[in-house]
Amino acid sequence: MNIFDYIILYSLIIIWIIILINVILVIGGYFYYLDTIKFIDNQELDEYPFVSVLVPAHNEGKVIEKTARALLAFNYPKDKYEIIIINDNSSDNSAEILSNISNEFNKRNFIVINTDKRTGGKGKSTALNIGFERSKGEIIAVYDADNTPEKDALKHLVKTLIKDNSLGAVIGKFRCRNKEVNLLTKFINIETLTFQWMAQAGRWKLFNLCTIPGTNFVIRRSILEEINGWDTKAITEDTELSFRIYRMGYKIKFMPIAVTWEQEPQTLNVWFKQRSRWAKGNIYVVLKNFKYLFDKSAGATRFDILYYILIYAFFLSATIISDILFIFGAAELVTINIIGYNIILWILAYSVFVFSILVAISTEKGELTFSNFLVVLAMYFTYCKLWGIVAAIGFYNYIKDVILKREAKWYKTERF
Template sequence: MNMVLTLLGHRYYIKCLNLKPKELKEEEYPKVSILVPAHNEEKVIGRTVKSLLLLNYPKDKMELIVVNDNSSDGTYEVLNKIRKEYKGYNFKIINTDKKTGGRGKSNALNIGLKNSTGEYIAVYDADNTPEKNALKYLIQVIYFNKELGAVIGKFRTRNKNKNILTRFINIETLSFQWMAQAGRWELLNLCTIPGTNFVIRHDLIKKLNGWDINAIAEDTEISFRLYNMGYKIAFMPLSVTWEQEPETLKVWLKQRTRWAKGNVYVLTKYIKKIFKNIEKKVVFDILYFFLIYFIFLSSVIISDIIFVLSITTDIKTSVSGNFFLLWILAYVLFILEVSIALTMEKGESGIKNLILIPIMYFTYCQLWMVVAIKGIIEYIKDKLFKKEVKWYKTERF
């Protein structure tokens, strides 16, 4: 499935090479409220806010709302200093405390939403530095297409050269975007909202009563609800933001476990509705997640157990066919699909990355098994013991 999506993503990339979004006149640009949830973001928030304030978008049509969500570090001091420096800009800071905030990204976004006045809502994470035209490209797409409930851009790894982990993350994010986002858009006009660099219609998010505060993968959950309303989510790769990725394995494991746990929540929330009155596109994504988190994962675990038993005990397995050759072909297929995805990004298909891809299969990719299992176990434990869902905020560097 991923190989098919990669090839379709490549076809969409070819189309994008000559893509020129329809320009709006200066007075036609709608008002946009940019929401940035920020909890203990002192290290990165200054750079983010400045890049957002300096976006190539009419200043009188843009408001920036940073929700300083119960921070205990110097986040507010950094924000207040920038607000004084950029006096002529529509920049609001909303401070929360233990009672009103500190309950995760969804809650912070809902607080920002209540204080927003824009026709469209844009969301950026606190570690992002979008390129100058990022917001303009998103608006140019959604403004002329009433079928779209949201439009998403692309995110790139700002600290990709820090160490081998960030290099692997860079390869993963690029291949995912061209495989699962561009490929699905080309195949079914289907995309999933990422956590950052996207625009959604204000009236729609109001109808949906904002973000689900129980969802720690709030981006996937809101995507499913938009599909179910009959709206599409488009992919606009010309809109680019650069974000900081985890630089240690410990932080990476915590972040990705939250993703896995959040996606399992979304899957269990919607899988029971699969045979009811539900959009076909939602069914495709439910099946996609089900294949990844249950069928594929359980197959790999069973396969590994059989392999370990066969070399440590007298138990022998006999399966007809040349499975060693099939495994080699599957390995080559993995290398090919990721390599194809990297050709769609300038400077990313160099010799360094091409050497890393075969290594990635045996190292970084195998860690996803640990993440998926951990995420499923944590989700089950929370359900059994009726624990309150807690948001893990990715540590910054």
């Protein structure tokens, strides 16, 4: 064996470790799905707590009306929740749209906070902190400005949180509402079902561990007061918040029957900007919490820290190296002696990848179709390869921000 054989071997080992971890999570998630459909809690609470629903919004004129009306239609006691939309330094017609809705419903509990460059415009975390200061609920809910949650979503989240004092937050499931637009949105739909919520279900089933997404979740007000709200330096404020909640001794539970529908990127340019932002934000969170990897008091969060390190350091390098050496080997620029074993292991990895995704999407009605099967087959060679580029860009942008000491700005996904 030469040096290139050892490098290929390293890449295969890392790739297989990540694949097996994700397979285990999907299997755990499937069993949690079976548990959930067997028991759905329809019993009402004797008294529902007051909830403040925060919606940070920046130039969301295309989608904000639909979101506002969906929030107003919640199947939750009308006198027990308020909606606070932080229209943060918007230059479009968002303020006018929200003003019309407020006048139409004439509700005291529909609050719009309009900020400008001086009072806001510094990112999602800052906008959420502004809304939190104005709120009065003992429970805080967060929804993105492109979301249309189902009517019972808030009730399911709140009931789950109230009934278990060990929970600091409860997260719901989000679905892709524009999945049929093109091949990219089909990929994102499959990714959402597999690597987003099914992996969340697996982590809860196996480790009692979840990560807050950016939308469709509730958290106790007392927690936010104790930790002084959201970290304004964090782009992925949801992941960062999750780590702090767990260090306080609370759990975060996944409740998949609390569903919201959201708009996903429809062009590669928008997708690249969104996902490289996520990668950069997650790198910040990992570095901020790296010291807790060796702290026993950090509990189950050490799994997440280790997982992110494996993804953004080892897996990223392994995928890039293996692809480059595969191309060089095919062009006979380098000699690889274990190429036969490499191909066998690659075929096995591809088969496991496809099978695990099919298991995940089988839990959603209407998703296990022949057309989606073809999408999954193509996903490994296209969408998954793009992830490596996205992660590399995110890492580069993080280093650049540190060197230039740039502050967090509003990074908003373009709407359609």
